Amino acid sequence: MSKMIPDLEEAFRKLAPARDRLLKELEEEARHERIPIVGPVVGELLYVLARAVDAGVVLELGTATGYSGIYLGRACKEKRGRLVTLEKDKAMAKRAMASFKRAGLDGFIEVIAGDALGELEKMRGPFDMVFMDIDKEEYLPALSHCHRLLRRGGLLVADNVGFRGADDFNRALSESSQWRAVHLLSFLPFHSPEKDGLCLALRM
Numbered sequence: 001m002s003k004m005i006p007d008l009e010e011a012f013r014k015l016a017p018a019r020d021r022l023l024k025e026l027e028e029e030a031r032h033e034r035i036p037i038v039g040p041v042v043g044e045l046l047y048v049l050a051r052a053v054d055a056g057v058v059l060e061l062g063t064a065t066g067y068s069g070i071y072l073g074r075a076c077k078e079k080r081g082r083l084v085t086l087e088k089d090k091a092m093a094k095r096a097m098a099s100f101k102r103a104g105l106d107g108f109i110e111v112i113a114g115d116a117l118g119e120l121e122k123m124r125g126p127f128d129m130v131f132m133d134i135d136k137e138e139y140l141p142a143l144s145h146c147h148r149l150l151r152r153g154g155l156l157v158a159d160n161v162g163f164r165g166a167d168d169f170n171r172a173l174s175e176s177s178q179w180r181a182v183h184l185l186s187f188l189p190f191h192s193p194e195k196d197g198l199c200l201a202l203r204m
């Protein structure tokens, strides 16, 4: 008899962390409008990672409606820090600002409406953590900025690295001596898509 829990994926779906009404509303909107948000498991993971590295200042690339930003913003609030989040779609950026206000996080989050690659050029660090969730073809061009903006020992988390568009980013990161990185092939309940890759990289 196998030592594994039967129907492992369903069993793990049932372990998805609890979330409040606002997050559930954003999940419902995302489902309805097909907005690819991280979902409760990766959302909670972002919160746990931000707290574990004691992150006070966090940068997010790709805000959408503010779902992942709420998890990161809540971690920053614990440190009286701040989240800076970049979104190229102005209407989305506006929706995210409304979500952050509803979450009571507007004092801890700055939403910048603009293209991440252009905005990153103008930014200064140091950040403790970066969460990357923009168009996957832009991961590689954004990587050198992440290195410049992260403090030594800072954490880069990249979502959706199972997408073809992230292939060059994955290889560049694993070959670079500027990072220590792992690429996890993952089952991520309620994430879009549920089977994907997640990358965690330490800035050397």
Ligand SMILES: C[S@@+](CC[C@H](N)C(=O)[O-])C[C@H]1O[C@@H](n2cnc3c(N)ncnc32)[C@H](O)[C@@H]1O
Binding pocket: 036, 037, 038, 039, 061, 062, 063, 064, 065, 066, 067, 068, 069, 086, 087, 088, 089, 092, 114, 115, 116, 117, 133, 134, 135, 138
């Ligand atoms: C996958 S969604 C982000 C989901 C969000 N992180 C969450 O889980 O709640 C990607 C978002 O990044 C934005 N985006 C894509 N490429 C971008 C870029 N180059 N600069 C800024 N935003 C970008 C898209 O408009 C979209 O809203």
